[in-house]
Amino acid sequence: MHRTGRSSLMLLLTLAGMTLARPSEAALMAATAIDLGSAAAHSAPPLLRRFLVSLISLLGGIAVSVQGWDAIAGQRRVRGLSLVLAGIIIATGGLVLLGLNAHPPTWDWWL
Incomplete structure (x- = not known):
């Protein structure tokens, strides 16, 4: 599996509630969540x-x-x-x- 596929897999596992990412991949997933406009990127409810x-x-x-x-x-x-x-x-x-x-x-x- 190449790098992009592995990051996508880790992102899907994290979104499913399974955190199996290494610290370096966790930073990448956090950046991806911010790019996607995920609710996890927000700090407070409206x-x-x-x-x-x-x-x-x-x-x-x-x-x-x-x-x-x-x-x-x-x-x-x-x-x-x-x-x-x-x-x-x-x-x-x-x-x-x-x-x-x-x-x-x-x-x-x-x-």
Whole structure:
């Protein structure tokens, strides 16, 4: 196996969770990770941005759900139920996005 193939193999093994690299190859893999834009190259998760997006989606989901309950009270049950479910989905999506801060591969996402 030539040098490039071996480095690629070591990079794949490292990404799979198996660190079998020598110190010289570890430096090469770190440089490759930075070149590839890997999340491992970043130092911190986007806490503020995700907190603001999750807060807005949580408040928006609650507002949509309240509108849904109002529609149910006004005898528009199908519309009301769809608004309540949409509100729950919006609020849950925001909370899931906030929970993704624990996973470094998601730190590159624009959201």
